[in-house]
Amino acid sequence: MRYSRNVVNEVLRLSPPAPGAFKHVISDFTYEGFTIPTGWKAHWSVFSTHQNPKYFPDPKKFDPARFEGSGPMPFSFVPFGGGPRMCPGAEFARLVILSFIHNLVTRFKWEKLLPDEKVKFDPSPVPVNGLPIRLMPHKC
Numbered sequence: 838m839r840y841s842r843n844v845v846n847e848v849l850r851l852s853p854p855a856p857g858a859f860k861h862v863i864s865d866f867t868y869e870g871f872t873i874p875t876g877w878k879a880h881w882s883v884f885s886t887h888q889n890p891k892y893f894p895d896p897k898k899f900d901p902a903r904f905e906g907s908g909p910m911p912f913s914f915v916p917f918g919g920g921p922r923m924c925p926g927a928e929f930a931r932l933v934i935l936s937f938i939h940n941l942v943t944r945f946k947w948e949k950l951l952p953d954e955k956v957k958f959d960p961s962p963v964p965v966n967g968l969p970i971r972l973m974p975h976k977c
């Protein structure tokens with residue numbers, strides 16, 4: 838399951854279901870020369886964090902090997918956020934995704950019916966036609 842987990846992580850990196858979240862600023866701070874005052878709302882972006890070449894070299898490339906060994910730096914891979922308000926459903930979500938993939942690939946050969954189906958962001962990425970697929974059982 839380790840390779841499958843790396844594949845899931847790489848999908849969550851390139852196509853994060855949650856684009857980010859808003860945080861209420863509780864004390865003034867300065868970032869990159871900009872002063873952010875208390876009371877403002879700040880949005881942290883999962884997508885742009887995951888595209889930062891400093892943490893993910895060649896960021897557009899699909900490469901599950903990024904997650905081998907100790908993996909990315911802490912707080913650089915944040916599909917579920919990070920810190921005290923991190924998603925409490927993260928491990929449950931991973932379990933569901935991995936169980937689904939395991940059953941799909943061990944039981945079926947499958948193919949997309951619309952190879953060029955577009956994905957819309959609304960705000961999460963969703964295949965516009967619902968990703969119709971053809972399933973062929975390995976054993977009848």
Ligand code: HEM
Pocket residue numbers: 853854855857858915916917918919921922923924925926927929930
């Ligand atoms: C692929 C699936 C999921 C993704 C990508 C995801 C992502 C996120 C993200 C990015 C946050 C914001 C974290 C932050 O603000 O720092 C969050 C918060 C949260 N998520 Fe998820 N989530 C997923 C599934 C789930 C599931 C299955 C549950 C519940 C069973 C869940 C419950 C929550 C709750 C309650 C919060 C608010 C936590 C707080 O503000 O303290 N999520 N999630």
